[in-house]
Structure formats: C-alpha cells, structure tokens
Amino acid sequence: MLVSNFRRKEAIPNHFILILFALLAVLPILVLFFNSIKPFSEFGLNPLGPPSEIRLQNFPDAWIAGEYTKIFFNSAKLVFGSVILCLAVSSLAGFSLAKLNPKGSAVIAIYLLVGISIPAQLYILPLFLLWKELSLLNTHIGLIIIYSALNAPFATFLIRSYMIRLPDELFDAAKLDGANTFQIFFRIALPLSWPVILTAGLIIGLAVWNEFLFALTFITDPNFKPMATILFSFQARFENNYALQSAAAIMMVAPVAILFMLFQRRFISGLTSGGLKE
Amino acid sequence: MNFLSNKSYIAWYFVIPVVFIHLFVIGIPSILSLALCLTDWSGLGKINYVGFENFIELFDDRYFKKAIFHNILWTIIFLTVPVCIALMCAYLLTGIKRGQMFYRLAFFFPYMLASVVNCQIWKYLFHPIHGLGGFFESIGIEALASSPFTTKETSLYAAAFVDGWHFWGFLVVIYLTGMYQVDNHLYEAADIEGASKFQKFRYITLPMIRPIFIFSLMIIIIWSVPVFDYVYILTGGGPAYSSEVVANYLYTHAFVRFNVGYASAVGTLMFIYVIFIVGIFGLLRKLGWEI
Numbered sequence: 001m002l003v004s005n006f007r008r009k010e011a012i013p014n015h016f017i018l019i020l021f022a023l024l025a026v027l028p029i030l031v032l033f034f035n036s037i038k039p040f041s042e043f044g045l046n047p048l049g050p051p052s053e054i055r056l057q058n059f060p061d062a063w064i065a066g067e068y069t070k071i072f073f074n075s076a077k078l079v080f081g082s083v084i085l086c087l088a089v090s091s092l093a094g095f096s097l098a099k100l101n102p103k104g105s106a107v108i109a110i111y112l113l114v115g116i117s118i119p120a121q122l123y124i125l126p127l128f129l130l131w132k133e134l135s136l137l138n139t140h141i142g143l144i145i146i147y148s149a150l151n152a153p154f155a156t157f158l159i160r161s162y163m164i165r166l167p168d169e170l171f172d173a174a175k176l177d178g179a180n181t182f183q184i185f186f187r188i189a190l191p192l193s194w195p196v197i198l199t200a201g202l203i204i205g206l207a208v209w210n211e212f213l214f215a216l217t218f219i220t221d222p223n224f225k226p227m228a229t230i231l232f233s234f235q236a237r238f239e240n241n242y243a244l245q246s247a248a249a250i251m252m253v254a255p256v257a258i259l260f261m262l263f264q265r266r267f268i269s270g271l272t273s274g275g276l277k278e
Numbered sequence: 279m280n281f282l283s284n285k286s287y288i289a290w291y292f293v294i295p296v297v298f299i300h301l302f303v304i305g306i307p308s309i310l311s312l313a314l315c316l317t318d319w320s321g322l323g324k325i326n327y328v329g330f331e332n333f334i335e336l337f338d339d340r341y342f343k344k345a346i347f348h349n350i351l352w353t354i355i356f357l358t359v360p361v362c363i364a365l366m367c368a369y370l371l372t373g374i375k376r377g378q379m380f381y382r383l384a385f386f387f388p389y390m391l392a393s394v395v396n397c398q399i400w401k402y403l404f405h406p407i408h409g410l411g412g413f414f415e416s417i418g419i420e421a422l423a424s425s426p427f428t429t430k431e432t433s434l435y436a437a438a439f440v441d442g443w444h445f446w447g448f449l450v451v452i453y454l455t456g457m458y459q460v461d462n463h464l465y466e467a468a469d470i471e472g473a474s475k476f477q478k479f480r481y482i483t484l485p486m487i488r489p490i491f492i493f494s495l496m497i498i499i500i501w502s503v504p505v506f507d508y509v510y511i512l513t514g515g516g517p518a519y520s521s522e523v524v525a526n527y528l529y530t531h532a533f534v535r536f537n538v539g540y541a542s543a544v545g546t547l548m549f550i551y552v553i554f555i556v557g558i559f560g561l562l563r564k565l566g567w568e569i
Contacts, residue, residue: 014370015377021367022384025447028399029387035402047408085299093296102289108297115304117552119504121525122545123307125532126314129321130307149303152296181288210392212507217533231394232511235401242402249395256390260383268386272452 029253035246043242058247066234066248075209075226077140082147082208083201090152091197094159095189099171100181112153120150120213128217138221146218147208155200158273162196163189202263203270206256227252308549315542332543341519342544345527348434352523353502355435357495360442364449365491369479371450372457382454385447393444393507400440401427401512433513433521441508449494456487496559503548524548 031048036058038051046052062068097105127146128137136142166189174184190197215229222233231248238244260267315332319325336342371381388396403409406424414422421429426436464482473481484491506525509515515522515530524544532541 011374011376014373018367018370018374018377018381021363022381024443025388026384028403028443029391031403032395032399043408048403048410089295089299092292096289096292100289100292102287102293105289105293108293111297111305112300114553115300117500117556118304118308119525119545119548119552121504121506121528122311122549123304125538125541125545126307126310127303128533129538130310145299146303149299152300156296181292185292206390212393212511228392228394231392231398235394235398242408245398246402249398252395253391256392257387260387260390264379264383267390268382268451271389272448272455 032246032249032253035242036250038243038246040241040243047242055243058243059251062234062244062247062251065238065244066230068230068248068251070223071225071227071230072251074140074224075228078143078147078226079205079208081140081144082151083204085144086148086151086155086204087197087201089148090155090200091159091190091193092185093152093156095163095185097156098160098163099166099168099189112156116153124213124217131218136218138219138224140224143214143218146214147204147211150214151204151207155204158200158203158270159193159196161273162193166192198263199266199270202259202266206259206267206271209252209256311542311545312549314538315546317539317542319538321536321538328539332540333547335540336543336547341522342524342527344519345522345524348521348523349502349505351434352438352505353499355438356442356445356498356502360446360449361494361498364446364453365484368450368453368457369483371454372483373475382451385450387447388444389448391444394511396440396444397508397511400436400443401425404436427512428517430517430520433517437508437512437521440512441505444508452490452494453487456490457483460486492559496555499555500552503552 034048034050035043037054037056038046038058039053039055042051042053093108096102097109131137131142134142136145170188170192171184174188179187209226210228211226212228212232215226216232219225219229222230225233231252234248235245314325316327316329317325318328318331367381367385371378404422404425404427405411409425411423411425414420421432426432460483464486465478468478468482504525505523506529509521509523509526510529513521515526525548528541528544528548531537531544
C-alpha cells in the first residue's frame with residue numbers, strides 16, 4: 001500500500017510533462033480537424049479554436065473542387081496494386097530466405113540491405129529516363145512497380161523474420177506427404193504467416209498513400225496524380241481558403257486514422273521493426 | 279533446413295522476382311548514376327566522358343557547399359533535440375501505469391501522417407495572421423510573428439522543426455521497447471541504494487538500451503541525408519538558398535535544369551557518404567562494441 005502510494009505521487013509530475021508533449025503532438029492535428037468543419041467566414045475571428053457552427057459542406061466542396069472521385073481512385077489503385085505486387089514478391093523471397101536457404105542467399109540478403117540504405121536521389125534520375133524510354137511515365141503501373149521495389153526489402157525481411165520461427169516439422173511432414181515446394185509455400189507457409197502479411201500490407205499501403213517524391217516526379221498529368229501531390233497543388237490553388245484546404249487534408253488523414261485505430265499495434269510494431277533487432 | 283537440399287535451384291525461383299524488380303528499379307539505375315557522374319550528359323544527345331570534372335565543379339559550387347552545411351546542421355539538430363525529448367518521454371512513460379497506451383498513440387500518430395499534411399498544418403499554425411503569429415508577438419517572441427518559413431534566418435530550423443515534430447514519436451516507441459527489456463531487479467537494487475530518478479536513468483537505463491540507442495543514432499544520420507519533402511514543400515530551399523539541402527539541390531539540377539551528369543555526381547556523393555556511415559557502424563560492431 002505504501003509503495004503504491006509513493007508510486008502514484010511520483011507519477012503525477014510524469015503525467016504533467018507527458019501531457020504537455022501529447023498536446024504538442026495532437027493539438028496541431030486537432031486544429032486541422034476544426035478548420036475542416038469551420039465555415040470559411042469564421043476564419044478571420046476564430047482561426048484556431050473549435051468552430052461555433054459545424055459546416056460539413058466543406059468536404060463535398062473540396063471533393064468536387066479537387067475532383068477527388070478520380071484522385072481517390074488513383075491513390076487506391078496505387079495502394080492496392082503496390083501492396084499486392086510487393087507482398088507477392090516479398091513473401092516468396094521471405095520464405096526462401098527463411099526456410100530454403102539457397103546457396104549464396106547471404107548475397108541476396110546483403111544486396112537487399114544495401115538497397116535499403118541507397119538514397120533515392122542516387123537512382124531517381126536514371127530511373128526517370130528509363131521510365132521515359134519505356135513509356136511508363138504518367139502511368140500507375142509504372143509507379144506501382146517503383147513502390148513495390150522500394151518496399152520489397154523491408155517486407156522481405158519482415159516476412160522472413162516471421163517465417164523463420166514456423167516449426168520445421170510442419171514442412172518436413174508435408175514433404176513426406178509428397179508436396180512440392182510451391183505447394184508447401186501456398187498451403188502451409190503463406191496461410192500460417194497471415195499476421196505478418198497483414199502487418200507488411202498495412203505498412204506498404206501507408207507508405208504508398210503518403211509517398212511524395214516519386215509521385216511528384218513520375219506523375220505530372222493531373223488526371224493520374226494521387227492524393228499527396230494533388231493536396232500539394234490544392235494548397236497552392238486555394239491558398240487562402242483554409243476551410244477547403246483543411247477538408248482536403250482531412251480526407252487524406254481519415255483513412256489513415258481509421259486504420260490506425262483498428263490496427264495500432266500492427267502499425268507501431270511494423271514501422272519500428274526496422275529499428276529493432278531480434 | 280534440408281527438405282529441399284536435393285533441388286536447391288527451386289529455392290532460387292522464389293527470390294528471382296524480388297531481385298529482378300529491385301535490380302530493375304534501384305540496382306541498375308544506381309549503377310547508371312555512378313557511371314553518368316563522370317559525364318556531362320544533359321539527358322539528350324551525345325554522352326561525353328569528362329572524368330572528375332563534375333566533382334571539381336561541385337566542390338567549387340558555393341550553393342552546394344551551403345546545402346551540405348545545412349544537411350550537417352540538420353543531422354546535428356536531429357541527433358540532439360528529438361533524441362533527448364524522446365528519451366525523456368520514454369523514460370517517464372516507464373514510470374506510469376495509467377494512460378500508457380494513450381500517450382504512445384498520441385506521440386506516434388504524427389509519424390503516420392503524410393509530409394504534405396504535416397506541412398500544411400504547420401504552415402497554417404505559423405501563418406502571421408491566421409496562425410500563432412499574433413500570439414507569439416504578444417508574448418514577446420518577435421521572431422515568430424512573421425512566418426519562420428519565409429525568413430532567411432529561421433527557414434531551415436522551421437522545416438527541421440516540422441520534420442522533427444513528425445518524427446520524434448517514432449523514437450519514443452523504439453526507446454520504450456528497449457526500456458521494457460531492462461531487468462526490473464536493477465531498478466529495485468538502485469532504489470535500495472537510494473538512487474535518484476536521474477541517476478537510475480544515467481547508470482541503468484541508458485547503458486542497458488545502448489544497442490537500440492546507437493542504432494537510432496545511425497538511422498538518424500542516414501535518414502538526414504535524403505531529406506527532401508519537408509524542405510521542398512515548406513520552403514523550396516529558399517528564401518535565397520537559406521534552407522537549401524543536398525536532395526533539393528539535386529532535384530533542381532536533375533528535373534529543372536536536366537544536368538544529368540552533375541546531378542548524378544551529387545547522388546554519388548550522397549551514396550558514398552551513406553555507405554561510409556554504415557561501414558563505420560559495422561566496423562564498430564566488429565570491434566566488439568555492443569551495437
């Protein structure tokens with residue numbers, strides 16, 4: 001009893017400092033949210049506080065002004081395309097590196113590790129010229145291929161680290177029953193690894209949804225642009241209409257916020273797995 | 279694992295797709311870039327070999343030197359401010375029971391948001407009329423009365439602030455994971471000895487999380503090299519090159535002026551630097567540092 005009392009008293013200054021930093025993290029996002037449901041006329045008097053009158057009409061307005069039906073679809077295509085392609089190649093490689101250990105697989109692992117550290121600026125210009133030659137500029141498939149390659153090393157290592165812990169006996173038993181390697185992968189390794197596949201998919205999807213540099217460079221046609229670069233041009237186009245701008249930004253945040261609420265642990269563990277060693 | 283040792287070529291089929299797509303997008307263009315940095319190509323026409331001329335020109339270019347200096351400043355800022363705040367918050371979080379998850383989510387959420395969104399939020403908050411400009415003026419911080427993104431003296435720090443605001447929650451989570459692995463008996467022993475909170479942090483927590491801590495420093499140094507989004511969106515490198523960073527400098531040469539050779543030379547230097555840093559940390563690990 002005494003101990004817990006002491007602890008509780010000690011915790012109060014902790015909470016005080018932590019709340020200050022939590023407010024620093026959350027309040028700016030809250031201001032954005034308030035602004036997205038605030039009438040434009042109220043901005044002069046009340047730029048930071050909660051709105052006196054909720055105006056949800058900002059969202060349809062922004063949706064129409066930015067032609068978001070098209071843009072949302074563009075982003076969704078990029079996200080799903082990249083998640084599927086990247087997971088397909090990464091789960092195959094992750095399985096091989098975890099359980100098959102081909103001779104010389106260390107070379108592949110080192111190549112992918114170096115690949116993670118290469119700054120995008122080294123290859124972005126030759127890649128751009130290559131994509132121009134192949135007529136892949138301003139196409140979604142071109143960007144999907146790039147996003148899959150960018151995220152593949154991370155996804156491969158994440159999936160490998162999970163599959164390596166699957167018991168070998170399962171695979172040996174299947175082998176004895178006459179299953180070939182591809183059947184073992186599709187029938188045993190893949191279904192058993194669904195948690196890590198889901199985590200990797202969420203992280204890839206988030207990275208693609210938020211990505212800016214490659215979207216800016218490889219898609220210049222406004223009809224094909226995703227949410228991120230459209231929001232960037234939206235900010236310039238409606239420079240002083242903060243209601244419209246904020247509504248557009250919230251539309252980009254909302255799917256992330258909803259998924260984060262549902263899968264907090266997966267997002268946090270997946271995003272920080274690169275920084276944590278086994 | 280030996281259930282496939284007789285047919286090991288099948289194992290290779292599984293890695294071919296990832297190697298192929300990665301070589302196609304990253305490997306081959308990187309090698310091209312390493313080759314093109316010795317030419318004066320403009321993207322069209324003949325490719326002339328010019329030796330190390332691009333590099334000689336680069337080291338004479340005062341805007342490039344300025345950009346490098348800004349990247350170094352950026353690295354130093356990120357190695358200190360977010361690291362200290364994150365260490366403190368993670369340590370304080372281990373001392374509380376209630377609300378743990380709430381704080382963790384609150385700190386981490388900005389890390390999930392797109393750079394465009396974060397930049398929009400802070401552009402608005404630092405707006406001299408709509409944002410906090412008036413508030414800063416009334417409490418006597420004149421420097422923030424006008425937008426810090428458009429002032430020469432502050433533009434770089436303001437962009438770094440927004441990026442740091444987005445990033446530090448990530449550090450809290452990885453430090454926290456490390457701190458939970460520390461054996462509780464150590465703290466209990468320290469309590470008996472009458473150690474203060476800070477002493478426990480300094481002599482137990484920090485040494486025990488050293489591997490994660492050193493690793494976080496390495497990724498901060500590496501991630502400070504390609505910094506682009508926040509500078510490009512918030513300041514565009516301006517005003518008057520006051521927030522120019524290497525990645526933005528390269529972007530201008532690559533996609534505005536189409537100096538392929540020159541931009542490749544910048545990219546090559548960035549690559550060499552990153553490999554050098556990774557090499558140093560690898561060497562330290564080999565020498566028996568526990569990192």
